[in-house]
Amino acid sequence: MTARAAILIVGNEILSGRTQDVNIQFIADRLNLRGIKLAEVRVVRDEEAAVVNAVRALSETYDYVFSTGGIGPTHDDITAECMAKAFGVKLEINPEAKQRLADYYAPKGIGLNEGRLRMARIPDGASLIDNPVSAAPGFKIKNVFVMAGVPKIMQAMFLKIEPSLAHGVPMLSNTVTGALREGDIAIEMENIQKQYPDVEIGSYPISINGDPSLSLVLRSIDEKKLKDATDKILAMVKPFDADAVVTYQRPPV
Amino acid sequence: MTARAAILIVGNEILSGRTQDVNIQFIADRLNLRGIKLAEVRVVRDEEAAVVNAVRALSETYDYVFSTGGIGPTHDDITAECMAKAFGVKLEINPEAKQRLADYYAPKGIGLNEGRLRMARIPDGASLIDNPVSAAPGFKIKNVFVMAGVPKIMQAMFLKIEPSLAHGVPMLSNTVTGALREGDIAIEMENIQKQYPDVEIGSYPISINGDPSLSLVLRSIDEKKLKDATDKILAMVKPFDADAVVTYQRPPV
Structure with a gap:
């Protein structure tokens, strides 16, 4: 039975026409090679109800959901809160995530201020996804992989999680x-x-x-x-x- | 009150990674100028249940739905059937659509065979959307504008329907x-x-x-x-x- 996946793009910048999405094609190509079928993509606005409803619907329907966007330090980065809410868990500072940020910023002489600490907030029970580019981790909660929206970071994160995905017969x-x-x-x-x-x-x-x-x-x-x-x-x-x-x-x- | 819109992309070619979508950005840009807010995009496979469920959900939620793809003459073009099914109407040869195809193909010495006639099938009660590029019309049913997926044709169709859309304050x-x-x-x-x-x-x-x-x-x-x-x-x-x-x-x- 071929595993089926969906992508959830949290991104006003795509819906405003400002940014041309390139994440769909990257993930689609990688899933093909892995023998996983990409069945649906949704792009929603950076609004809590939109993200929560979409992730619940996709998580229930598909084996995997890959979300991109909205996990940075700014006010428009609401994906982590939304994931916690969608699955009814708390969102708290994760010590391991905080340590990774500290290790990354310290040599640059940059402190972990309140904004940057937002990137260490991870839903309870989620596991971290490595970010080899800029340290701030993504996370996996239930069957949802929550990744950055910046293509270079998203791609690096995806390659980290890929070995954990079911291996079907490549298309x-x-x-x-x-x-x-x-x-x-x-x-x-x-x-x-x-x-x-x-x-x-x-x-x-x-x-x-x-x-x-x-x-x-x-x-x-x-x-x-x-x-x-x-x-x-x-x-x-x-x-x-x-x-x-x-x-x-x-x-x- | 700003009108809100969604795009429904019917397209295995996007989900397989074969084709890079460019229709989202074009429609998003035009909607901005028109003062209409693009609130959601869904990309679904060329499968009846997927298209029917998505169009019903989007049509109920938003003021406008713009669908792209799946209205050509081949077996994988199932959008017209799906729209008829979604809204509980019949799909029949539309005389005006048939005439447009005949007028377009006759000078090229090309007959209206069974395949080409598929493109004249329009859900009952829908109005036609002009196709200045290759004649085969799109259509509007309820609040859903059904357009081709080929960017050049989609863009020409969109510019035809644009004057009929609500005119909000441009962003x-x-x-x-x-x-x-x-x-x-x-x-x-x-x-x-x-x-x-x-x-x-x-x-x-x-x-x-x-x-x-x-x-x-x-x-x-x-x-x-x-x-x-x-x-x-x-x-x-x-x-x-x-x-x-x-x-x-x-x-x-």
Whole structure:
């Protein structure tokens, strides 16, 4: 049974259009390699009710929830409070988190003032997630991994927790690209999809040198079925574009 | 009362990491200019239950829902069916939509086959959204605007529907940028935030030439309060960086 995951992005900066999210794609790629299915993403505002309701809903529905954003020292960083509230536990200064902050700031001659100490507040019962970039830890509570929103820090945190995640069969992907339109092959492709329910076939119109083209993406954890379905899709496309090609995306060995 | 909106992205390609979403930022920017608040985004898989449940929840909660993706001719394009199901109406060939497709394809010598006709299926009672790029229309059902996922087409559709949206007061934004750390000013900034509840103050760490810096973003529909809060934030930052600057983001006149 493939584990299923969701991402919860706590971020006014995404919803205001100020910041282009790049965390979804990073986490999605890593989950693919791990054989975990990313089933849903929610982006909510930095508001308590929004965060609490979303994390409860996602935590109940999915095996894993990865949250990003809102764990810094400023007033708009409310994720830790929200997680404590969502799971009905206290939010208190965690001695280990406080020590990590002290060890990080002391050599820089920076004291642990009230603002920075906010980053040591961890919900009771949560375990810390290492932050190799800037010390202030994330944490895991129930099935929710709470990480920073800054991509460089989020990525470093994710790589730390990755070994603890279930290891499924990595998703394999083939892409057939050819100069044709979706409408040319929609029905035939649907029939191929029906023959291969274990292969997910997606159709994405693209433009190549201004001409309409298609990327037909086949994804499966079953190499044999993926190959068979890809052969059929390629044979379907060839009459429209004899130069149609297949590209392969495989996890690194 | 500011209208509130949500985006629903129907897209395995986003959740698989294959495609970097760019639609959120475009819609967010346009809604800002229009004075509409983007409150939530959900990305769901191309699966009926996921789409139906999400659109019902968002439609009940927000004034507007903008959906992107899943309205093409192929088997993985299930958004139209899902919208019909979510609102308990039939999905049938719409004569006007069919005519638009016929008018678009005929000069290219392309017939309306079964696949292409799928794009003329519109939920009963929905109104069409013009597609100036490739004819196949989107539609509006209740408070949900159903658009294509291809950014160029989505953007053209959005600009068509924009004049029909409520016109609120556009959000104004000032950004104070300086060389300092969040922990230096977290508590003082929180006090300023409390003095100006109508100004949303966000803090975003950035790196400038490798040095830790901060972008403090102030957003409000009230120009006077925004100016006053910005002055206070700038005065707070100056002791740390005498060269701190303010940049202004204003809608075009």
